[in-house]
Amino acid sequence: MTTTRAGRMRWGLAAIAAAIVLVPLTMVAVADEPAAPAAAAPPAAAPPAAPKPPSANVRIVFTVLPSSKKATVNWGKKKLGVIAPHAPLIVQRPRDSGPLDVVVRAEGCVPVQTRAYTFEDSKVAVKVTPNDQKNTLLGYREEIPADGGAPAGGNPDGGAFFSR
Amino acid sequence: MRGTNPIAIGALAAAVLCGCSGASTPGSHSGDSRTPATGATPTQTAAPAPRAKKEPRTHVSDEEARKPRPDLPPDQRALLVTGQPGQPEDRWIDAEAAEGAGYTLLDLSDDWTPFIFAEQESAEGEPLHNRYRRIFLGLANDELDEDGEPLEPGSKNYLELYGIPPSLSVLRARFVQDEQHPCHDQESADAIEAVETVTYVAPADLKKDARRLAKVREELEKARKKAHLATIEELAEKQPAMAPKVKMLARRAAEKPAMAAVERRLTCEGLLGTGKIKHTEGIYDDAMRLAVRHFQQKHMIYEANYLRRKTVDALARPLLDNDYDDLTRALRERVVAAGAIIEDGSASKNSKNLVDDYLKVALDQLQLTDGASALAFFKRHPAAEFKRLRVAIKLPPRPDYYSDNMDLSILVDRGDVWYDLPFTPDGHYKPQPRKKYPSLTLYAKAGGKQIALARWRTTIGGWRSEQAANGYEYFRYKGSDVGPRVIRNVVSGPVWIAPASTPIRSLTKGKIVNGKWMRVVNYDELGPGYLSAYGLIAGYFVVPGQNGRPDWDNGVRAHGSSDYLSIYSAAGFSHGCHRLPNHIAIRMYSFILQHRNMTIVGDKSMNFARQFLSKETAFEIRLPSRGYYYVLDPPLPVNVLEGEIKGDAKKPVAGYVPMPWNKYPPGLPVPAAPEGAEAKAGGGGGGSSSAGGDD
Numbered sequence: 001m002t003t004t005r006a007g008r009m010r011w012g013l014a015a016i017a018a019a020i021v022l023v024p025l026t027m028v029a030v031a032d033e034p035a036a037p038a039a040a041a042p043p044a045a046a047p048p049a050a051p052k053p054p055s056a057n058v059r060i061v062f063t064v065l066p067s068s069k070k071a072t073v074n075w076g077k078k079k080l081g082v083i084a085p086h087a088p089l090i091v092q093r094p095r096d097s098g099p100l101d102v103v104v105r106a107e108g109c110v111p112v113q114t115r116a117y118t119f120e121d122s123k124v125a126v127k128v129t130p131n132d133q134k135n136t137l138l139g140y141r142e143e144i145p146a147d148g149g150a151p152a153g154g155n156p157d158g159g160a161f162f163s164r
Numbered sequence: 165m166r167g168t169n170p171i172a173i174g175a176l177a178a179a180v181l182c183g184c185s186g187a188s189t190p191g192s193h194s195g196d197s198r199t200p201a202t203g204a205t206p207t208q209t210a211a212p213a214p215r216a217k218k219e220p221r222t223h224v225s226d227e228e229a230r231k232p233r234p235d236l237p238p239d240q241r242a243l244l245v246t247g248q249p250g251q252p253e254d255r256w257i258d259a260e261a262a263e264g265a266g267y268t269l270l271d272l273s274d275d276w277t278p279f280i281f282a283e284q285e286s287a288e289g290e291p292l293h294n295r296y297r298r299i300f301l302g303l304a305n306d307e308l309d310e311d312g313e314p315l316e317p318g319s320k321n322y323l324e325l326y327g328i329p330p331s332l333s334v335l336r337a338r339f340v341q342d343e344q345h346p347c348h349d350q351e352s353a354d355a356i357e358a359v360e361t362v363t364y365v366a367p368a369d370l371k372k373d374a375r376r377l378a379k380v381r382e383e384l385e386k387a388r389k390k391a392h393l394a395t396i397e398e399l400a401e402k403q404p405a406m407a408p409k410v411k412m413l414a415r416r417a418a419e420k421p422a423m424a425a426v427e428r429r430l431t432c433e434g435l436l437g438t439g440k441i442k443h444t445e446g447i448y449d450d451a452m453r454l455a456v457r458h459f460q461q462k463h464m465i466y467e468a469n470y471l472r473r474k475t476v477d478a479l480a481r482p483l484l485d486n487d488y489d490d491l492t493r494a495l496r497e498r499v500v501a502a503g504a505i506i507e508d509g510s511a512s513k514n515s516k517n518l519v520d521d522y523l524k525v526a527l528d529q530l531q532l533t534d535g536a537s538a539l540a541f542f543k544r545h546p547a548a549e550f551k552r553l554r555v556a557i558k559l560p561p562r563p564d565y566y567s568d569n570m571d572l573s574i575l576v577d578r579g580d581v582w583y584d585l586p587f588t589p590d591g592h593y594k595p596q597p598r599k600k601y602p603s604l605t606l607y608a609k610a611g612g613k614q615i616a617l618a619r620w621r622t623t624i625g626g627w628r629s630e631q632a633a634n635g636y637e638y639f640r641y642k643g644s645d646v647g648p649r650v651i652r653n654v655v656s657g658p659v660w661i662a663p664a665s666t667p668i669r670s671l672t673k674g675k676i677v678n679g680k681w682m683r684v685v686n687y688d689e690l691g692p693g694y695l696s697a698y699g700l701i702a703g704y705f706v707v708p709g710q711n712g713r714p715d716w717d718n719g720v721r722a723h724g725s726s727d728y729l730s731i732y733s734a735a736g737f738s739h740g741c742h743r744l745p746n747h748i749a750i751r752m753y754s755f756i757l758q759h760r761n762m763t764i765v766g767d768k769s770m771n772f773a774r775q776f777l778s779k780e781t782a783f784e785i786r787l788p789s790r791g792y793y794y795v796l797d798p799p800l801p802v803n804v805l806e807g808e809i810k811g812d813a814k815k816p817v818a819g820y821v822p823m824p825w826n827k828y829p830p831g832l833p834v835p836a837a838p839e840g841a842e843a844k845a846g847g848g849g850g851g852s853s854s855a856g857g858d859d
Contacts, residue, residue: 075677075678076676076677076678076679076680076682077678077679077680078678078679096298096312097312097313098308098309098311098312098313098314099311099312099313099687101675101677101682101684101685103682103781110777110780110781110782111780111781111782112775112781112782112783112784113682113683113684113685113781113782113783113784114685114773114783114784114786115684115685115687115784115786116786117786117788119295119788122788124786126784127775128782129775129782134777134780134782137775137776137777137782138664138774138775138776138777139631139635139668139776139777139778140635140777141634141635141636142634142635142829142832143829
């Protein structure tokens with residue numbers, strides 16, 4: 001099964017194209033799979049009404065926020081590449097080949113496990129949080145002191161609720 | 165009940181009544197023939213895609229339709245099974261002609277899905293792809309895993325229990341393999357049949373259990389000697405007080421060879437001894453538990469993960485008999501889809517059971533009457549043929565109340581409801597027995613009467629763990645709303661946007677990613693997927709908005725679920741939603757969508773991302789789609805009855821309640837529980853702008 005979202009994707013592709021132009025040559029496309037050959041493009045003479053076949057590969061653009069950070073992107077055992085300051089990492093994967101569960105690591109920041117999909121071209125902008133600000137993340141909790149906490153501690157009705 | 169307006173509900177109900185036009189004849193099986201929806205709905209964000217009504221088929225005589233057409237390509241032909249019982253003759257005929265002659269085409273192709281995942285088109289003929297269709301097919305064909313990644317060679321997805329029946333190719337392979345390796349001998353079958361269950365003894369308790377049995381044996385032996393009897397069986401007869409102990413010893417003795425037979429069977433079936441977990445003979449260890457679970461999944465046995473009656477019965481049967489049952493269940497879903505029927509005999513004792521009736525007709529016409537005939541069918545048809553295979557069958561006429569636009573509605577009865585805390589102050593479980601369990605009934609109104617089409621057990625909310633803003637877990641009563649609602653949006657492959665109050669521990673899981681084990685976001689729970697909180701399909705309960713206001717969505721859905729024990733067990737509850745087993749939810753919503761005016765919106769993309777912290781790693785939930793939307797127009801009326809309130813508390817306790825066994829930092833105040841739809845029931849991902857969860 002393939003998906004066609006040509007209209008919606010137009011802006012996304014334009015943004016990706018712009019990003020590629022801006023990226024220094026050394027940073028271009030750490031491609032997990034080779035890019036589709038130019039010959040795969042639909043012939044120019046194709047009738048305008050004919051649906052454009054989706055490309056065999058999708059492009060995933062990884063960026064990091066703040067963009068001044070440098071980060072590595074790992075997919076399981078494999079290092080996919082590096083997001084340099086102000087330069088995205090672009091990865092190509094076969095379309096509909098399943099998601100990529102990756103870990104993005106930036107120095108001095110909490111590592112982020114995130115996911116990229118292969119349904120269509122996509123951008124994955126990962127916000128990284130400095131280690132000393134991890135208390136701003138959902139799920140952070142104050143540790144219980146070594147001497148232990150009180151069961152049902154702090155219940156405003158003093159546990160009366162349980163003795164109804 | 166906030167925002168409810170009975171007048172609006174009444175108006176909607178009236179609209180539904182007026183809309184019942186009976187566009188198709190009851191006898192026809194044009195289940196996929198739909199009238200286009202008109203008008204926009206308050207929740208639509210994409211251009212509506214009304215479904216085009218199919219042209220009426222030309223009448224074709226039976227004789228003409230049955231003419232052999234072996235020349236036709238698979239897309240244009242259908243298989244007709246003729247011949248005397250026991251002597252089937254296969255004939256390829258023209259599929260279109262067969263439909264014109266009143267045959268129903270039963271799709272046995274490997275790319276079959278239920279209606280909710282079928283390929284759809286917009287009014288302009290543009291394909292409206294469903295992201296989950298590919299995964300559904302990959303799972304049914306043992307080709308992909310739940311993430312859509314290739315399955316390891318030789319691996320099997322046994323997912324029928326979770327709403328994804330195996331494809332006919334998968335079943336064909338099962339039949340052919342099991343004929344060559346029967347894994348069944350009379351001695352083993354006798355050993356298994358000699359017991360009803362096999363007592364579960366945890367590996368850690370084996371010695372203790374052995375000591376206990378030895379003590380009982382010793383006690384009986386002493387009593388026997390004292391009574392000067394030859395056997396302990398005689399002792400049981402003479403001294404009835406001793407009988408239960410004698411019986412227990414005999415039962416436990418019989419369980420040993422039964423357990424050994426089960427081990428042989430599971431090993432032969434390739435379910436035990438193939439994984440990395442080692443099994444110790446005679447012990448119900450993790451390897452055995454896993455093997456039994458796979459066996460239960462393979463044969464759709466709704467039972468706890470032990471050797472209980474249904475499981476033991478299935479283990480005693482020849483493989484081909486089990487395979488035949490697997491085939492009939494897979495065919496049942498296809499017959500239900502082809503006939504666009506729902507009545508399964510569940511509504512009442514004497515209610516119609518079209519599902520079984522139609523299935524029997526289909527099996528008879530295809531001459532698939534037992535394991536041997538099914539094996540013969542598969543031998544006549546190579547695997548490649550199932551890439552595209554439709555069979556022509558003649559189904560009985562459907563009841564008079566059927567039409568393309570039926571006056572359907574849903575009634576949820578909450579049954580017995582407890583609001584009291586289910587724990588004592590010191591943390592001991594306090595039973596809250598229910599005689600009447602919650603149920604969901606689908607009605608059709610015809611001739612001024614409400615006809616119950618099907619009634620299934622469902623869930624209501626109860627006490628659940630929630631994670632507060634301070635990072636600690638508390639109890640909160642997650643109730644099910646009462647009163648009239650409607651379902652406007654039906655979503656296949658729905659995504660559940662976990663509320664911020666979802667316990668973090670449930671949001672990550674271990675997974676091997678590209679050769680490395682790591683913790684990742686638990687998308688099993690979020691979806692789309694058969695394990696997700698919303699299952700494979702969900703209908704969103706809302707109070708319809710008025711005067712231009714959006715619908716009010718409190719996060720309650722009636723949805724599919726893989727958690728069948730929460731539906732069928734005495735202590736099962738949801739977070740407020742009404743759960744149905746996935747295959748039942750698929751049937752119900754497929755039926756509703758096939759018999760109501762509706763618009764296919766298609767995939768509703770979004771760009772959701774949220775991070776949370778767990779053990780020094782930030783996990784980022786990324787959801788690119790809400791799911792695949794169908795919009796009912798007019799929406800489907802729903803009513804939720806309050807049920808009978810049991811216990812002391814007559815209203816649910818509001819806010820968080822500390823868990824008696826949890827430790828909290830001294831002085832930590834109990835935080836206020838978040839209000840609003842996002843924190844309620846199913847959380848976000850709702851169908852309307854007021855649903856929350858869009859962050």
